[in-house]
Amino acid sequence: MRASKTLVRAGAAALLALAAALAGPASASVPPPSTGWSLTWSDDFTGSAGSAPSGTDWITDTGTSYPGGPANWGTGEVQTYTASSTNLQQDGGGNLRITPVRDGSGRWTSARIETRRTDFQAAAGGRARIEARIQMPNLTGAAAAGYWPAFWTLGADYRGNYQNWPGIGEFDIMENVNGINQVWGTLHCGGNPGGPCNETNGLGAVHACPGSACQGAFHTYTFEWDRSVSPETLRWYVDGVQYHAVNASQMDATTWANATHHGHFVLLNVAMGGAFPNGVAGSGTPTGSTASGVPMLVDYVAVWNSAGSGGGGGGGGGGTGAYGTIQAESYAAQSGTATETTTDTGGGQDVGWIAGGDWLRYNAVDFGSTAAHQFKARVASGAAAGVSGLVEVRLDSPTATPVGSFAVGSTGGWQNWTTVPANTAAITGTHDVYLTFASGQPADFVNLNWFTFTG
Numbered sequence: 001m002r003a004s005k006t007l008v009r010a011g012a013a014a015l016l017a018l019a020a021a022l023a024g025p026a027s028a029s030v031p032p033p034s035t036g037w038s039l040t041w042s043d044d045f046t047g048s049a050g051s052a053p054s055g056t057d058w059i060t061d062t063g064t065s066y067p068g069g070p071a072n073w074g075t076g077e078v079q080t081y082t083a084s085s086t087n088l089q090q091d092g093g094g095n096l097r098i099t100p101v102r103d104g105s106g107r108w109t110s111a112r113i114e115t116r117r118t119d120f121q122a123a124a125g126g127r128a129r130i131e132a133r134i135q136m137p138n139l140t141g142a143a144a145a146g147y148w149p150a151f152w153t154l155g156a157d158y159r160g161n162y163q164n165w166p167g168i169g170e171f172d173i174m175e176n177v178n179g180i181n182q183v184w185g186t187l188h189c190g191g192n193p194g195g196p197c198n199e200t201n202g203l204g205a206v207h208a209c210p211g212s213a214c215q216g217a218f219h220t221y222t223f224e225w226d227r228s229v230s231p232e233t234l235r236w237y238v239d240g241v242q243y244h245a246v247n248a249s250q251m252d253a254t255t256w257a258n259a260t261h262h263g264h265f266v267l268l269n270v271a272m273g274g275a276f277p278n279g280v281a282g283s284g285t286p287t288g289s290t291a292s293g294v295p296m297l298v299d300y301v302a303v304w305n306s307a308g309s310g311g312g313g314g315g316g317g318g319g320t321g322a323y324g325t326i327q328a329e330s331y332a333a334q335s336g337t338a339t340e341t342t343t344d345t346g347g348g349q350d351v352g353w354i355a356g357g358d359w360l361r362y363n364a365v366d367f368g369s370t371a372a373h374q375f376k377a378r379v380a381s382g383a384a385a386g387v388s389g390l391v392e393v394r395l396d397s398p399t400a401t402p403v404g405s406f407a408v409g410s411t412g413g414w415q416n417w418t419t420v421p422a423n424t425a426a427i428t429g430t431h432d433v434y435l436t437f438a439s440g441q442p443a444d445f446v447n448l449n450w451f452t453f454t455g
């Protein structure tokens with residue numbers, strides 16, 4: 001029987017509406033934390049159309065390698081990463097777009113960004129969840145050959161070293177090649193080649209996207225890092241469906257700890273060509289049939305933590321002693337700053353990107369009954385000549401009168417550390433300590449590694 005054109009159209013419209021309902025909205029907000037969880041960091045990509053992602057949150061990688069790192073980003077991928085809005089921009093509708101483009105000479109450009117923060121982690125006994133809502137480049141078949149979108153993490157120590165992969169750990173939360181309707185989730189660890197993670201393959205699994213193809217709709221890709229169970233376990237989900245897990249009993253304790261017992265940073269990119277798409281295709285990619293200019297859309301990226309501080313929220317437990325070393329990055333709350341790996345004695349993290357108006361809060365710092373009269377802070381500054389500011393200590397409110405402060409300008413570099421003392425009013429008892437920052441110029445003027453109080 002022959003259906004009328006009208007009925008066919010009505011049926012198609014209903015199917016499209018159903019597909020849209022299954023795919024969900026084109027842009028969603030970061031979901032609220034589950035019970036017992038709190039948001040550690042997120043980016044909803046709500047910037048104006050054509051704008052770059054936030055430079056406070058993200059580093060934009062450019063070129064074909066890290067400085068001194070392996071060529072072609074270590075994977076054989078062929079594109080050059082740029083910071084151009086052609087390759088990297090927010091769309092004004094709540095999404096980030098990463099778009100590979102081929103020029104008239106056949107050369108590919110694309111984009112890759114990574115979080116400045118390198119401290120996303122599950123604390124001992126705690127859990128972390130790293131999630132993004134993504135629509136993969138909407139291509140299949142020959143037109144998709146060589147497309148390699150990815151949402152993933154690397155261990156903090158990779159940044160600045162670039163030779164210690166895969167021992168520092170890599171969590172591939174979403175990878176896809178050649179427009180196939182599958183998500184790949186993988187742990188990389190240990191030595192290369194071989195080792196407990198069977199490098200260079202890693203310990204991975206694949207799963208088709210539920211309901212609609214990975215390329216045709218947004219899906220939620222979630223990695224759960226669980227140190228509250230024994231053995232500690234990593235889990236991978238698409239749209240809430242778990243499809244992969246790796247646990248600590250699958251390898252020796254040292255390899256596991258080296259890959260998972262520290263902070264990671266998050267990356268988003270679309271590569272073109274390289275070992276993974278070539279291996280799946282069984283031949284070189286991209287090809288002359290590959291389509292140019294089809295973006296990966298990222299609606300949001302979020303990191304949550306549960307039970308155990310993790311992330312940058314480490315100071316929240318209370319009972320911090322005023323006379324011990326208080327790590328700057330252990331703040332319970334902050335405004336305007338970001339953490340980074342420090343090369344100061346002792347390593348770890350510092351808090352940077354501090355400008356006037358920014359602040360850090362440390363909950364329930366215990367000064368005891370004998371008064372503190374001095375404050376010492378470990379600071380570094382690569383500020384330009386003429387740029388300086390004040391590091392101030394306030395108690396229990398970011399707008400209380402400062403109980404002490406000191407001025408700081410350039411120390412000769414953002415990792416050129418010096419310890420600066422300042423007198424304070426007599427402080428006893430337990431207080432939420434705020435470090436507040438003031439400056440006559442808008443530029444960042446100081447990095448902070450740690451601080452302490454003395455009598």
Ligand SMILES: [Ca+2]
Nearest residue numbers: 044094299300
């Ligand atoms: Ca968004």
